[in-house]
Amino acid sequence: MSILIDADTTFIVQGITGREAVNLTRECLDYGAGAKVVGGVTPGRLGREVHGVPVFDTVAQAVAHHGAPIYGSVVTVPPAFTKDAVFEAIENGVKLIVIVTERIPRRDVAQMVELATLRGARIIGPNCLGIIVPNVIKMGGIGGPAKNAAQAYTPGPIGVISRSGGMTTEMSSTLSAAGLGQSTAVSIGGDAIIGSTYAELMPLFEADEQTQGIVIYTEPGGRMEAELARWVTENNSRLPIVAFMAGRFMDEMPGMSFGHAGTIVEGKEDTASEKIARLAQAGIAVAERIEDIPEMIRAKMSGPGAGSASGGAAGVGAS
């Protein structure tokens, strides 16, 4: 199985007539079994088609045309209009919203996440590449054109969660090359506030029988890793986790932002070294090199701690 999406997931693309959105739509239609992209929305473009997908002025029109609730939306509209687009999706019954757009004001993101929570919807991103279930479906630009995505992602037991879109593919490719496929890979976004954190996705992977281990990509900045460490400790997770921490050099450069909007060291808790210590305390092994990840997760999956609480298994394979 997978988390969040499967072969039957229906979704729309908001902002579908934009250059990147046109490409993204093609990629999703081509990948795996072919995504069910049931419509696109760009105000003023009713009646057009993008790769055969009908374009509407509003989400309500797309739902009416589809004749049934639409599960998801990929939002690619400019930052100033993203909040309105997401509100519109949520109010029209969309349950899963992947926000690709970068540089959305933090205040808008907070409001979107708040409304999603109130309405029982989930946001992935912003500033993310979306979700991929290898050989089945992708929702968003993750992995790029179908042929490129197929080269990097293979089906298997590993759940991947990453703050970097590109590194989701780099790590999955490394896992695939080592014979470890992925159950679902999620690019969660590089902003300071995002709709779904590691800890918020863990219960989904926990409930997914296919998933036997988790690999995460992390960076300095924010409290997400501390939250994950707490979740793992408190929930007696069956899933071993290996993390890769990039941006270690930033510990020496407080106040400067690198990589992503949320990647900045503003306090001691934000540093790579602090996060590594916190993750290790929770039994999460932290890799220094990406090529070490496959052996580390394999050791954890077959090790004495496998299948039970991951606490106490720290340092396995930490060569």
Add this chain to the structure above:
Amino acid sequence: MAFGKAGLSGLAPLSSQAREATPFELAGEQVDAQDHRGVAGNVTEFDGNLGLVIGAGGGSLTLFDAVRAHGGKPANYCEIGGNPSVSKACGLAKLVLRKPGVDKIAVMMSIVSNTRVDIVARGVIKACLELGEDPAEKIAIFRIPGAWEEEGFKILERYGVDYADRSVSLNEAARRAVEKIQGAAA
């Protein structure tokens, strides 16, 4: 992995405050602003001899760490991504190549899906040629796998540039770049 402060002395801010942008960094902003397609910027100046043309967001962080872990001294940090134009990639590579003290550049990214390998390859080769330099000499390594890589690798081969595909890790690519520049300096 040792992270001594030696590699980040000089221009890197070691205080608790971010510093003013340097002229080199401002020039990087200009390169990025020359057209709206993609990103080739977010330049931060350091005082090493290995110029970096790297991306994307997470890849740049990973690569900068890897260069330092192998004892390399980066001349800069930067990010390319989102499929920049040839002229933007060229502009960034030229800026880095012209920086005093830079002996070679390493062109490296995590697997790309949106950015095209061939466009970045064209950009960095053009930068070398326009400065009257031999791309095979100046580009320590080119490690960008992904979209349009066959076309990109063909171009690199034509100019004799050392390149690597996805079977070479980011860490290994960084190691090779550092080894080359240390060999050149010795």
